Amino acid sequence: MKIRINNLYVKNLNLIFLELLVIVLVTACGLMSDLHEVRMYYEKNNKEGVAKFLNNSDPNVREEAVNFLAEMKECSARLYKAEVDESYRVRGILAKGLKKCNDEESMRILSRLLHDSSSYVRKNAVESIIQNDYCRKDCLLAVRRLFDDEDSYVKLSAAKMLYKRFP
8 A cells, every 4th residue: 555645655654653662672672772882982091981881781782891801901800700791701701801801800800711611712811911011930830731622613713812922
């Protein structure tokens, strides 16, 4: 059925209404706005604004917040709390981002993340830990133990990182 609106013929008014309804629901529920907002704070270099999303219910938003704080070298307790996040992706991004911190506390956290239940987290931890200036003998032994990891990617990352550090 065609309907005439302002000299234009619209074939299906229901489709237009449905699209508008989806846009309103997505915006009202905050499904897209939190990710957009955390990115806006990052682009403005606003660490406080980004940090408020670390406790968001959506793991995708928490992952972005952890990533952006690490990019901004916000090496503090609020970032380090992501070590115990329920999402392995958030912990993995933390492990990857901690290479930018390069301090003793990040070294301790990375050492613990080497024993995480997720191979994604362990792989990112080994890649970051070997680049940390505070990586001493105990750290290198922990990386060496990853040669016995059940995940082949973790083993390969451990070997690559040790070779990179000690060619």
